[in-house]
Amino acid sequence: MTNPLRDPRDRRLPRVPEACALVVFGITGDLARKKLLPAFYDLANRGLLPTNFALLGFARRDWGDGDFIALAEKAARDYARTEWREDVWERLAGNMRFVPGSFDDDEAFDNLTTTLNDMGDTHGIQGNAAFFLSIPPAMFPVVLQQMQRTGLADNDRSGGWRRVVVEKPFGHDLNSAIELNTLVDDVFGWRDVYRIDHYLGKETVQNLLALRFANNLFEPIWNAHYVDSVQITMAEDGGIGSRAAFYDETGAARDVLQNHLLQLLALTAMEEPVQFIPSAIRTEKLKVLRAVTVPEDLDAYAVRGQYEQGWLAGERVAGYQQEKDVPEDSTTETFAAVRLGVETRRWAGVPFYLRTGKRLPRRVTEIALSFSKAPHLPFAKTDTEELGHNQLVVRVQPDEGMTLKFGSKVPGSMMEVRDVSMDFLYGETFTEASPEAYERLLLDVLLGDAMLFPLNEEVEASWDVVDPLEAHWAGAEPHRYRAGEWGPDAADQMLARDGRVWRRP
Ligand SMILES: NC(=O)c1ccc[n+]([C@@H]2O[C@H](COP(=O)([O-])OP(=O)(O)OC[C@H]3O[C@@H](n4cnc5c(N)ncnc54)[C@H](OP(=O)(O)O)[C@@H]3O)[C@@H](O)[C@H]2O)c1
Known part of the structure; x- marks a missing residue:
């Protein structure tokens, strides 16, 4: 029975999904071990999973439930963010099952269907199940076809809800994305498809909406009248780790620009949604993505490096080129920078500079709005020599928070204006620790809340931006940069041409 005193629109109280199961294909993989399994433990620890929540793993191992539970326990102990509690673990582990098999094995999928049906009765999950495709993208079609064949994807046949979670990459260009979207939307129905862009699960990214639309302070200046330019950076100090095969096929633009950076751009540049609901937010993001323009002079304004x-x-x-399993003549980019436009009344003429790279000096993701200079300065030129552009910086990770940079008088009898910073740090302001992005997103899938998941149209609009860059770069050598530097010189020259410089995050 629902509580008559509780307003269903009140989002302050935690919501717990109804009884359900989650099936993870590729449970022995890197993502499942480092992110998914720890996130389930953390959710259980926070009391956010339904009683009897069933977790099923599928992979090609000759394993029983016990082997799977041992793998899951190790993953949770190694990577979970909340404290270890034996009783929580025991409860979660008691409802875990392993189904062995290969994706082309009909019998294994029949077995999975039976196991899930049986658990429907024993665990009261009434047909409610989500399927997480934590598998190589080339395997998506065969797994989706198996789910179609066995009726696993069928809401009506199962008697409950059925949802599917797809990880990036969502294709490798516009055509392959359309093909994949058509297939997955056809098997599940578009409303039941959840595309994970884990950046959208981060608190700071969601806070961008609060910052812009809950306050009256920023929105009046959030436009081409006051903003000179925007820089969005996702820098990693790490290299490619053990993912050479995947990375060498993909490169920085497809791996990061197409999804994370363009989603951050969309949230920064979108208009106010008419309501804080998935359809309204996705509509506004899509309008922005469709308004993004690629520069005509790609030689000057689209730089890639290695x-x-x-x-x-x-x-x-x-x-x-010396990394393990990378061809020594590889021309794949590990750095990409581009100047984009957003052709709307709000943003016409404001450049959006996006950059991402590996082996840069530090790991940092931020969105920086740089404001125009004051139209008139009633000071002597020397008074304001040290004054830069006012800036608002949203730091997505690490040191989550916001910085406002503006000019202030240096104390003393002389007149000198210099840049100062005002900082808001999540870690200092709030006692609650932020959940991991995957915790938030997995919970949303089980709750059926699609707010933070990009639509297939958003994915396709993003490929429309990236495809011309890839076509321009095809066959050309990337610029080189030394590991530990902020990308190739060509990226600095790109901004210098516009009379600007990259921020040092
Ligand atoms: N790792 C990350 O940090 C990360 C980040 C973002 C997105 N992603 C995406 O997440 C997905 C998974 O990535 P991952 O790094 O976890 O991959 P991975 O380590 O290569 O794991 C792949 C999983 O798929 C299973 N698998 C492969 N072929 C199979 C087959 N024919 N039949 C049954 N199972 C099969 C493997 O199981 P067995 O070999 O044990 O059978 C393994 O569990 C990919 O789409 C990737 O692009 C990963």
């Missing part, structure tokens, strides 16, 4: 051997944090690191 790291060479260098130094990072006092350690010598190898160049990209």
Whole structure:
């Protein structure tokens, strides 16, 4: 029975999904071990999973439930963010099942269907199940076809809800994305497809909406009249780790620009949604993505680079071509920077500079709005020599927070204006720790809340931006940069051409 005193629109209280199961294909993989399994433990620990929540793993191992539970326990102990509680773990582990098999094995999928049906009765999940495709993208079609064949994807046949979660990459260009979207939307129905862009699960990214639309302070200046330019940076100090095969096929633009950076751009540039509901927010994001323009002079305003051997944090690191399993003549980019426009009344003429790269000096993601200079300065020129552009910086990670940079008088009898900063840090202001992005997103899938998941149209509009860049770069050598530097010189020249410089985050 629902509580008559509780307003269903009140989002302050935590919501717990109804009884359900989650099936993870590729449960032995990197993502499942490092992110998904720990997130389930953290959700259980926070009391956010329904009683009897059933977790099913599927992979090609000759395993029983016990082997799976041991793998899951190790993953949770190694990577969960909340404290270890034996009783929580026991309860979660008691409802875990492993189904062995390969994706082309009909019998394994029949077995999965039976196991899930049986658990429907024993665990009271009444047909409610989500399926997480934590598998190589090339395997999506065969798994989706198996789910169609066995009726696993069928809401009516199962008697409950059925949802599917797809991880990036969502295709490798517009055509392959359309093909994938058509298939997955056809098997599940578009409302039941959840595309994970884990950046949207981050508190700071969601806070961008609060910052812009809950306050009256920023929105009046959030436009081309006051904003000179926007820089969105996602820098990583790490290299490619053990994912050479995937990365060498993909590159920085497809791996990061197409999804994370363009989603951050969409949230920064979108109009106010008429309501704080998924359809309204997705509509506004889509309008922005469709208004994004690629520069005509791609030679000057689309730069890609590849790291060479260098130094990072006092350690010598190898160049990209020397990384294990990377071809020594690889031309894949590990850095990409581009100047985009947003052709709307609000943003016409404001450049959006996006950059991402590996082996850069530090790991940081931020959105920086740089404001125009004051139209008139009633000071002597020397008084304001140290005054830069006012800036508002949203730091997505790490040191989550916001910085406002503006000019202030230096104390003393002389007149001198210099840049100062005002900081808001999540870690200092709130006692609650932010949940991991995957915790939030997995919970939303089970609750059926699609707010933070991009629509297939958004994915396709993003490929419309990236495809011309890829076509321009095809066959050309990337610029080189030393590991530990902020990308190639060409990226600095790109901004210098416009009379600007990159921020040092
Ligand atoms: N790792 C990350 O940090 C990360 C980040 C963002 C997105 N993603 C995306 O997440 C997905 C999974 O990535 P991952 O890094 O976890 O991949 P992975 O480590 O290569 O794991 C792949 C999983 O798929 C299973 N698998 C592969 N072929 C199979 C087959 N024919 N039949 C049954 N199972 C099969 C493997 O199981 P067995 O080999 O044990 O059978 C393994 O559990 C990919 O779409 C990737 O692009 C990953």
